Amino acid sequence: MFKNLPRHIVLDILQYLSIQDILRMRRVSRQLWMIIQAHYQMGLFQCGSQIDLSKYKVKGVMLQIVAKDSGVSKHKPMQNYLMKLCSGRIELSYYDSAYQRVGSDEIVYVVQRGKEKEIVRNLEIVGFSPSSISSQMDCHQLYVQLSKISIESILILLIQKMSINSSHISVQVGPFYEGEGAWSLSLKALINKQAATQQLEQLQKQTGGNLDTEWGFVLALKTIDGKAQELQKFLNEKFNPILEEENITMKTHSEGTALWLSFQLKPEEMEEIKEGFNMVFAQGLEEFAEKNENSIQMLLSSNTDFTFASELLKKGDRLMSVVMKSLKFVLKLDLAQDLAQTIKSVLENLEPDAANEPPMSLFLKFKNFKVDLEFKSSDDCPEFIRQNGFFGKKIQKWIQDGDAAIQDEQGIAILKQIQENLPNMEIDFYFTIPNFLAVSGNAKLPGVAQFLLEYGNIIDKL
Amino acid sequence: MKFNTQDGQAFEIADETLKYFTKVCKTNVETLNLTSINSRIMKKVVQYCEIHQEDDIIPEIQKPLLSNNLYEIVGFKDAEYITNLEFEELLHIIKAAELLGINTLVDLSCAQFAIKIRGKSPEQIKSYLSSKMHKTDEEFQRQRDGENMAKIQQMQSSD
Numbered sequence: 303m304f305k306n307l308p309r310h311i312v313l314d315i316l317q318y319l320s321i322q323d324i325l326r327m328r329r330v331s332r333q334l335w336m337i338i339q340a341h342y343q344m345g346l347f348q349c350g351s352q353i354d355l356s357k358y359k360v361k362g363v364m365l366q367i368v369a370k371d372s373g374v375s376k377h378k379p380m381q382n383y384l385m386k387l388c389s390g391r392i393e394l395s396y397y398d399s400a401y402q403r404v405g406s407d408e409i410v411y412v413v414q415r416g417k418e419k420e421i422v423r424n425l426e427i428v429g430f431s432p433s434s435i436s437s438q439m440d441c442h443q444l445y446v447q448l449s450k451i452s453i454e455s456i457l458i459l460l461i462q463k464m465s466i467n468s469s470h471i472s473v474q475v476g477p478f479y480e481g482e483g484a485w486s487l488s489l490k491a492l493i494n495k496q497a498a499t500q501q502l503e504q505l506q507k508q509t510g511g512n513l514d515t516e517w518g519f520v521l522a523l524k525t526i527d528g529k530a531q532e533l534q535k536f537l538n539e540k541f542n543p544i545l546e547e548e549n550i551t552m553k554t555h556s557e558g559t560a561l562w563l564s565f566q567l568k569p570e571e572m573e574e575i576k577e578g579f580n581m582v583f584a585q586g587l588e589e590f591a592e593k594n595e596n597s598i599q600m601l602l603s604s605n606t607d608f609t610f611a612s613e614l615l616k617k618g619d620r621l622m623s624v625v626m627k628s629l630k631f632v633l634k635l636d637l638a639q640d641l642a643q644t645i646k647s648v649l650e651n652l653e654p655d656a657a658n659e660p661p662m663s664l665f666l667k668f669k670n671f672k673v674d675l676e677f678k679s680s681d682d683c684p685e686f687i688r689q690n691g692f693f694g695k696k697i698q699k700w701i702q703d704g705d706a707a708i709q710d711e712q713g714i715a716i717l718k719q720i721q722e723n724l725p726n727m728e729i730d731f732y733f734t735i736p737n738f739l740a741v742s743g744n745a746k747l748p749g750v751a752q753f754l755l756e757y758g759n760i761i762d763k764l
Numbered sequence: 765m766k767f768n769t770q771d772g773q774a775f776e777i778a779d780e781t782l783k784y785f786t787k788v789c790k791t792n793v794e795t796l797n798l799t800s801i802n803s804r805i806m807k808k809v810v811q812y813c814e815i816h817q818e819d820d821i822i823p824e825i826q827k828p829l830l831s832n833n834l835y836e837i838v839g840f841k842d843a844e845y846i847t848n849l850e851f852e853e854l855l856h857i858i859k860a861a862e863l864l865g866i867n868t869l870v871d872l873s874c875a876q877f878a879i880k881i882r883g884k885s886p887e888q889i890k891s892y893l894s895s896k897m898h899k900t901d902e903e904f905q906r907q908r909d910g911e912n913m914a915k916i917q918q919m920q921s922s923d
Binding site: 307308311314315316317318319320323326327329330331 | 862870874878881883
């Protein structure tokens with residue numbers, strides 16, 4: 303029906319609608335959306351209020367970014383742009399062409415083309431509703447999981463979020479790890495049955511059949527200081543019994559400096575994850591099917607991580623390419639935020655007071671697809687440790703008062719052991735669901751365990 | 765001034781009403797043939813002008829809309845006039861008002877149009893408009909993707 307109306311009338315109608323309603327029009331008709339884009343001369347993006355985390359509930363951002371011309375050079379300004387915007391370093395007034403708060407936890411920013419000349423001129427930023435994804439992981443659910451927290455469940459929690467993120471995510475934690483405590487992942491997401499099977503076969507072969515690779519996730523910890531066997535022994539003796547109480551099987555395999563761990567998840571948990579993936583795929587596919595072949599080709603060719611997807615494209619299997627592309631898109635852009643929020647929520651839940659005290663106030667900054675988590679001022683952190691102790695005030699007092707039970711001492715020991723090793727570790731990980739998905743990645747996570755150890759009261763949850 | 769509609773009906777419009785026809789009121793033409801407006805729509809258009817005959821000014825409608833209740837946004841008689849009109853009728857009224865230069869009617873109709881789609885999901889909007897909407901590129905694409913998926917499933921099952 304819009305097609306039957308003169309363009310200016312269409313725009314007249316749109317003037318009566320909110321930005322959110324206008325954004326929604328992109329799914330009503332492509333032609334209508336083109337009129338909107340052309341008229342407003344703007345890149346739009348909608349974000350789940352990452353601008354000021356203290357004021358809003360963060361659910362994560364879903365961005366769909368399409369570079370109008372090819373070339374990786376466009377990613378850099380985009381990264382800078384998001385980083386600045388999300389860390390609040392750009393005053394809103396600079397982008398004051400229009401912005402509108404929608405609801406209690408959602409903001410739509412309208413950025414006029416030309417205002418940020420180097421960025422939006424070459425990029426088209428379109429936002430869409432995050433509801434289908436964010437509903438999977440609300441705070442309530444998170445805290446329910448945390449009520450029975452263990453190192454393993456923290457890892458699962460992170461891996462669950464992380465594994466469905468592609469490309470590079472870096473997390474910087476702690477006062478001493480700034481600049482070095484990077485956790486970068488490079489995932490190859492394979493939703494191809496054959497590729498997943500090959501991955502598993504290779505993994506089985508590599509670990510001499512000592513691991514459960516049927517389903518679950520496997521970590522390969524590469525120590526660079528030769529503590530693999532020591533850590534393996536420790537984990538088998540101390541950590542495994544705790545996991546067994548939760549009906550989770552951990553198997554280990556060491557080889558030189560590498561230590562492999564496999565965690566076999568309960569089938570029902572795996573089903574939940576599957577459902578989550580299905581939602582992501584469905585959403586991504588629907589979104590991405592709107593795009594034409596050329597844009598897929600362009601984006602695939604600009605992403606070296608997705609060589610597999612490129613191969614599929616070469617074979618002319620467009621649908622699979624679309625799926626792959628959707629995967630990349632949704633996972634790369636949206637859930638990276640989710641991961642950051644998860645980490646933040648975990649940390650805040652562990653030590654709520656610490657997160658709110660001025661020298662320790664956490665903030666997240668999103669560097670495009672990279673997520674950095676750091677303290678506001680690293681200079682203040684040693685002072686905090688001096689005042690509050692290595693484990694944080696609460697735990698320090700708890701230990702000093704002699705309230706630590708045997709189980710808790712074990713927990714501290716486990717954390718210490720991991721702490722001693724993890725800072726120097728590099729991890730390869732594989733996340734597999736047979737015939738459905740295999741995600742592999744590499745992570746360098748110096749400092750994460752130490753960070754959790756120092757500032758988290760997770761020990762009393764063990 | 766006399767207007768002949770598409771379906772051959774003639775409308776005599778008095779000067780008090782004609783003042784809203786901004787595109788034609790100052791011309792010297794006595795009779796105008798409206799080839800794209802039928803009598804049903806013309807009646808509605810004239811009705812609008814008649815209910816505002818006495819008005820010196822018709823207030824502008826606030827943008828964007830802050831409510832889905834037109835009665836809270838415009839005057840009672842305007843709300844009475846425009847609510848309950850179907851999309852298609854609105855569309856024709858917009859076109860007619862646009863042609864004749866009745867700007868306040870264009871605004872009112874656009875606002876009503878916007879109210880009908882405000883806050884609705886894309887699917888709901890599509891279904892509202894579907895009677896008159898041609899298949900979009902997106903739908904064609906979805907159809908093609910569906911066909912491809914079926915082919916792949918067929919190939920996989922034959923493997």
